[in-house]
Amino acid sequence: MVLRLFIPPGEGQHYIVPKRPDPLGANATLQYAVVSSTVAAAGHATFAARYTRRVMPNKKVSGTVLFVRSSGRLGLWAIGVAAAANAYYHKSFTTIVVSQEVRRPTPPKLYEKTEQYTVEDGCLAGAAAGFVAFLPTLFMRRPTVSWWTRMIGMTNIGACTGVLLSHAYFQYTGERPKAMEELERQRRRRMLEFHHIFWDKMLMQNFDPLIQGYIRHNGVFRAYNLPAEVYDTPEKFGLPSVPAPTADTSTTTDPAAPENAAYYIPAPDWTQHLQALNAASIQSEIDDCVREKNALLREAEFVAYHLSQKQYAYVHSEHPDEADKQTRIRELQLLTIAYNRIRANADEADRRIFAGEHWLRQTAAFEAQAPREAWLADHPSVPDTESHDPSLTIAELKKLEEQFKNEVNVFESRVRSQAQEDVERREKWIKDLEDARTMLRAVDCISWELEKQVPKRKVEQKVEEKVARKVEPREGEELTKAEEAAQLGAEEKKKKVEDPPEGLSREKP
Template sequence: MVLRLFVPPGEGQHYIVPKRPDPLGANATLQYVVLSSTALAAGYASFAARHERRIAPPTKVSRTALFIKASGRLGVWAIVVGAAANAYYHRGFTTVVVSQLVQDPTPPKLYEKTDKYTVEDGGLAGAAAGFIAFLPTLLMRRATVPWWTRMVGMTNIGAGTGVIAAHAYFQYTGERQKAMEELERQRSRRMLEFHYIFWDKLLMQRLDPLLQAYVRHNGIFRAYHVPAEVLDAPDKYGILSMPATEPSTTTNAAAPEHAPYYIAAPDWTEHLKALNTDFTQSEIENSEREKEALLKEAEYMAYQLSLKQHAFVHSTHTNDDDRQRCIRELQIMGIAYNRLRASADEADRRIFAGRQWLRQRAAMDANAPKASWLAEHPFIPDPEAHDPSMSIAEIRKCEDQFKIEIQVFESRVRSEVREDVEMRERWRRDLDEARTLLRATDGILWELEKKCPPKRDVGEVEVRASAVEETPKVEEPPKSLNPEKP
């Protein structure tokens, strides 16, 4: 089977409709309907068995028959109510919200195939077993429960048993714990969307009063104790839409006073072992949609900018203020275009990082050869023969930065100012970290410089282009174009 049933519209295209982890199923409403109706039927049967004189005095009905009868009737009502509530919620709320961001949201699906087993597979297997168990009861004479009630009741009981058994199995394998952690993260991020929706009055007026109360309850009352900072920096609270970024050695400018100056570098082996492949794959898909939308918007902004540029050149301005206003409009639109393209580039970087993580995780699990770990290089036919001069220039910038920071930390450690005594231990740790980073930088430069073509001074990369333009007819280049060398 391996199915996900009743996939909601716009799944995974907006934070308000996240894609639930596969083991938990696509739609929780189906599980709520089956389990609630079965539990209520069991409670009713237990109560009725104790007070049968008041419940059904004229007839004698066994507890099993009473349980099946109650499960059948309550199951029908639960299915009707659950389907109506689900349709009302997605048609009146999630579809409206998703359409604000996505032009063509994905339609709902009755089922969708997956690569892993889900709780819904257990429900289907249990329902099939319940239906098969019902068939022999058709031969019964003088049955106290109608045949359709027996069919629905036994199928419903089997589905509920299958759902519980599937949850128990995934709990045993550990998949349910991981899925619940991911689901909790999705709920935390989803709660912020209610806050944004509540303050979007144009969007709120498209919702009916009941859904407006639902948004108000979640966006105001349930998010009341959330720190205000979480709205501007959700990544600090573990609810970022993207997994942890690439390991970086850049400084942490927003770190607390006693926090380390440099961001800690993770262990790459542990990083790959802890990687959530399902979440990373979903974030890659989200980033691809985001990149496509950003590129379209950047093209639209470039088109509008060209229209304004044409109008500016072919129009006569009445005064200097009007001319300056038009110039600033062109400047602002150019900034908006640059930011859209930069956001698209960042989304593309996240896509590359996510795919690289998944490739290396699969290679590590399969103990694959070295070729499976390497990044794709379509623009470099032979990486071993490539000239890494530009990379060397960038790493030299990091080297210069670390040298300056080492000097600063050394001066702070030697300081005798009373206010600096408490911070001296932290600065000493930062100094040791900076020296480690400098040694790592030297090692990388040594490896890259050995890969440069022979008879080339790696220091000339930074000024090579300007030197060629200024002296195009020089027969012999100077011995060194690096201003740092004699």
């Protein structure tokens, strides 16, 4: 048990073939075939039992026998048609798409072990139970239905029962709602790939007319299923977007927000944020970002190589006229812009990878009640965080402080204003003014904490320079306690070097 059946080729290597969450199984085609054939058999048996004279005028058969016989015949047809359609779909569509980005897509697998139970485990268990229930019928006298029809029918009915009971069980445990939420996110992200494939005419010509119609239907007529992130950050998905404003508005509301919305974006409660996180969804997003980052870095290397070729050709060639020269210059400029944008997208993907891993680490630490060390982010480039100089961060905070001060002045003037439009919105301005003052206090607290962490080595270095130059403090100038302690330490160190203890000599042996 604990298996995933009929794994499609290239699973998890492309958005068009995402890895379905484990409780739902690897391939839904098997479940659709089993359930649909059983439901159709139940409908046919009900109809035949009610209108026996029209369906079977010469025989009198019970409803159970009709159900088993219909399930066997319809189940055999459903599984055959589903297997053929599944093989055609992956051979004619997904394998071609995946091969455009992945050099060696993973081949299809009949089964694969997993760490937790899935719906397909329930399907296997139900099919086994149906087969065991079929065995006693081999000893029946003059059976109405052939043995192979009874075997396939009862196995199909048992598999359908196992699928339905598995879904009910996972719904009860809460695993199925989480898996369905993740599956819906995958479907929306997958729908965006149809949009890209439809507009890639070089790729579209590799498909037959039936697959082209399928792509056209999903890429054009089902655009409403795009993920929500497309509308917020369309440039991340390769779609055109409205140019962003030059000012830093990361803490302000969207200009398209309602008129009475708060000026500053509400900050989430971090405890509630960690409790609401879905580890499986975040891990899937990290995997997607890793693939996206690797693809972007490869593309950036190619663009850089192509750019260098263009630069060499430009320098070592003669241009027939000024128009040709300006065209070549613009080509170099556009390739440079493309390289910068691709690298910026790779950096953004790397940032999202860090954020996802950071969330997963803190979520695990929060659930396990781990100590403080388990919460902290990795800092391999900063071996000593206590002596690090956060001057760059302080400079950025100073810019934010100036921004919030200006916004506080603007909101204060609007609150004091007697203009009709400002009077009507005074309550909103008061709330925005309170938020701005809160932001100003927060940035002041962070700046104060970081300024207290200015490394002591700067003070020690300053004192050592004074000692080396033998500069005495001017009249009225006194050293701080830290400088006095550093000066005493430097003098003692120098004295030990000049007067070594007995048995030691500064001369070479």
